[in-house]
Amino acid sequence: MVTIPVEIQLLFAALLFLMGLIGLLVRRNVIFILMSIEIMFNSAGMVFVIAGSYWAQVDGQVMFIFMLTVTAAEVSVGLALILQMFHHFKTLDADKLSNLKDTN
Amino acid sequence: MNTIFYIAAAVALISTGLAITGRNAIHALLFLIVSLLAISIIFYILGAPFIAALEIIIYAGAVMVLFIFVIMMLNVGMERETENRWLRPRMWIVPVILSFILLIDFIMMMKGMPHHAISGRIIPPKQVGISLFSTYLLGAEIAGMLLLAGIVGAYHLGRQKKKVIHRFLQNEDDEINNTIQ
């Protein structure tokens, strides 16, 4: 039997989420930003599974499957956009995408 | 079982940390794959074998591979200098502080929870399947449509128009290719 307190598990998921958040804020390369978003998705899904295991219900796992679907769709579209961006700007710098700025 | 959990958790944390601080994109992605493997072990310990399998198949096997394909296609993996220039230590200060604050928030939230231990009962895939196609049938169909939308969007957004340029205009080829379409 597994006797890990649920707070530790949630803490673990939170740590993973925060690491993904730090990566999102710090990195400038678009690929790394997407990767950090993936980490955050994953940790959010992990919280679902933890909850499902806590209440001994199946719904947590089903939620994780849906979340996985969303992640897959999002990654494919996001990478297509990165391809377009690379072909236009010839760089993967996220700071170059600033055409919507206030021009003052 | 508990120790396996803690070891896997430590591996996951360390490899995620290396992934987000990595200079080389391919290496960072490989670290991330390691992290995903560790997480799938944790899922297994928690009694969700189906999810553990799915995590490896889809997440580590499809999504990450897609990432690696794109990086290889764009051929940008080997630029260490740019990454070094962009990632100075002082960039990390503010995000770390903010995350630390969030962490403290989270811990304080958890203090108010009742203490139960995890049960760890294994939930077989059969149950997941039954629930998926009976209770959550609508969600499954919608997920399918979402994937369809993802396919169409990815195809359309990734398309590039090939320009056919007459050979007399070949010198201006570069300028035209450089303009925004």
Add this chain to the structure above:
Amino acid sequence: MTILLALIPIMPLLGFLILACCGSRMSKQMIAFTGAVSVGISVLITLITGLAFLVTPPAGNVVVVNLWQWFSTGGLALSIVFRLDALSLVFIFVITFIGFLIHVYSIDFMAGDEGYARFFAYMNLFVGSMLILVLADNLLLLYLGWEGVGLCSYLLIGFWYREPVNGYAARKAFIITRIGDTAMIIGIFLLFVHFHTLDIQLLMQQASSEWGNGSPLATWAALLLLGGALGKSAQLPLQTWLPDAMAGPSPVSALIHAATMVTAGVYLIARTHVLFELAPAIQTAVAAIGALTLLLAGFSALAQHDLKRVLAYSTISQIGYMFLALGVGAWSAGIFHFMVHAFFKALLFLAGGAVIFALNEEHDIFKMGGLRKKLPVIFWTFLIGSSSLAALPLITAGFYSKDQILWFAWSAGNGNPWLWAAGLLGAFITSMYTFRLVFLVFFGDMVTMPEHHPGRLMLIPMIILAFFSLIAGFIELPESMGHVQWFSKLLDPVLPAVNTAHGRIPESFFQLVAGTISLSGIYLAYRFYLKQPYLTSSFNESRISKFLYKGWGFDRVYDLLFVNPLVWFAVRNKNDFIDLFTSALARAAFYGNYLLSITQNGRIRWYVMAFVIGIVFMLTIFINL
């Protein structure tokens, strides 16, 4: 009768409204019709009411029309009340009649101008305001008309606004008359504070019963009202605006600066004569100012080159005569001279305008000459007007009115031999500069050929005015020549009769002297300017001529004393410190905008950071709640 009286000022105001609102959409004929007919209807009504007034005099010799209550606040209740008595009857007759003739004249004169509707609108507004001024029964309504004519004077002097010079002239006129207006409103305040009413008749009754002869309050009130009169009538020391006001069109000069607006001061003093009688020092000051002004302006007119400026200085000088008359207590004589002067001065301005029009905007009299053969009608009307101005004996109206003033300057209770001598010298100078003008413009060799000939609409008003310049004097003949006293009898109920101290010298002696003086002035002008012009060529270049040309240097003195310090201060205060407060507010807003727009730099990571900070805030707050 009463409603007709109210229509007299309302018709021109109605004409103004119509022209102001729809003038740009009306055809030229419609505009001319509206402008002239509105004043024409006023003339008709004036003649009708005047005849009714004369034939069957109403009770008390006065008609009062109370239209509506204007306001009633703070202890002051005022109504729009029009009062027709003999004095205002004379004035409205002059205003509407001469106004109508000038409107007809300007149908042709201003025909080529693009601001045709604007011109007639302003002229109608002017006539309406002036009528309100003379018909007003309380001081505030009078002040309303006063300000109205001041406004129209500004608008009409600067009518051709595209030339900056005209704008400066209009501004100068407005500012100088404003100084007078301020004195006048303080005088009105003074009267109100003491008597709590602004009704003129009530004021006069209470003043004569409460204030004794020579009381300081009466002196102050009269002095302040005199200040207002000085501004509007262009007397010393506020006379500098009138020569520059000739920048406006000739009909404007004829109507406003010859016949009507500049005589508003005369009307004011005549209306409030009780106050002036209670303050003999001020009344003497009126006479002295009149005498000084007529001399000063007369000498200045001798040295002018511009046709209209000669006439402007002449106007200042003749109004000096009216002030002289009022100052010695010859009230009706002053009004008589006003009426006669209105006729011949308007005629002179219209004829002068016709000459300028014919010579294609040539104003310099030294570039004119020999025009009497080419422009005969203008010549004869101008000659009649000049004779009346120079008081040619026996046949012109000007002789009778000016002679009456000179006689009363000697013989009236407040009369003084010095005043008579000043008036006599003024008469000499008047005839000299007038006929200098006539000889230089119409006799001698032709320098500029006339190109346009004035049409009938311009000539007929001039002929009518010439007719009146001759016969208008016959309603008031002196004792030795028939002793006709229609005019003074008319004004008897309103203005007190002059108290003459009958001296040893009979009046006919004075008439002889006056007649001789005017004839000798004409002869000297003939000698100097026609027969032997080389005698005056040195005068024309001399320093004294330049001094007189500049109006005795008043402009320079005022510039040094008032204008330059004010301009210096205004230049110093260009970024004035009060502005700093308001502009600081604007700059703070701009700075805030700059700060906020930095946060909109289009970078994803900035925005994500903003999200995260917001999430941190909200979570912290919600957890701790």
